[in-house]
Amino acid sequence: MQHETSAHNEVAEEIVDEFVEVETDLPVTTGYRIANQVAAALAVLIGAWMAWSALELGLVAPNGTPGAGVFPLAIGTLFGVLGLAWFVLASLGRLDRSADTQFPDRAGIRRILITAVATGVFLWALLWIGYLLAMALYTLALLVLVGDRKWWSSAIIAAVFSAGSYYAFTVGLNLSLPRSAFAFISQFGI
Template structure:
């Protein structure tokens, strides 16, 4: 299956239009942006102490909606060329690994489950060297865990298994 960004109109030779799949992507980004924008207003954009909890989501929703609009204008002005086919094996592998990650996160904790997820994608799917795969997986799992837990004070899940929890995983 190939996804094309440009399709030709058989009735008007030489003209191009934006492919429906590209319009669907633009519409999805615009819809998410507008939803976040509208939903964040109920959180409160400003408080007596300063920025409220809805200010950042409001800004991100506005940026996402604006980017979707710019993407639409860019595609209408100059539709992009034919894209390469989608590797279904890659899509299935990513979705399956995300489902597995979500399933084992509570049992193994963030550090081990994210380490295994990253190592799989870097070494097996991405065919990186063992050294670079291990360095990136350690930084992306253990490094992110400590950055969030101790730097940002945001708790990420720890292992539910007592022997892993006892050693801080």
């Protein structure tokens, strides 16, 4: 009977350990704080750039509905505000430094860089090739290069996602999205 009780206690302890965060004694070093401050400052700058770029897209469409820049402005502002909060937390030394806050390995850094570059190219491409093509290419790039998916299934997913999101924004939310600056593309309504 006592053996059965100790077995139940061990199982209960395992369940508690699985769901309760275990505190670690890793110190928040100056280097860790500075690295977070630099990353947070970059987030604030990227958010400001996104918000500024969104203003160029226009906040009001010619028909009086919200323009193509409304959503990017909201995302850029949110990104900047979160970056600012991150900076404050880093400056106060309030960031958790648990064992899972390790620097990413080589493959992780590659995925981060690909995502950052693809996002920058996507934002630039919006003005030239329009939302539909830019979103399809962006989604395809992330699925193939970051997600290591097959290109043909990624192409199908990217086409369906970009068309679905375009329809949701233009018809469902009655928002105008950027169209291509090139006449040979924009003649197809893209």
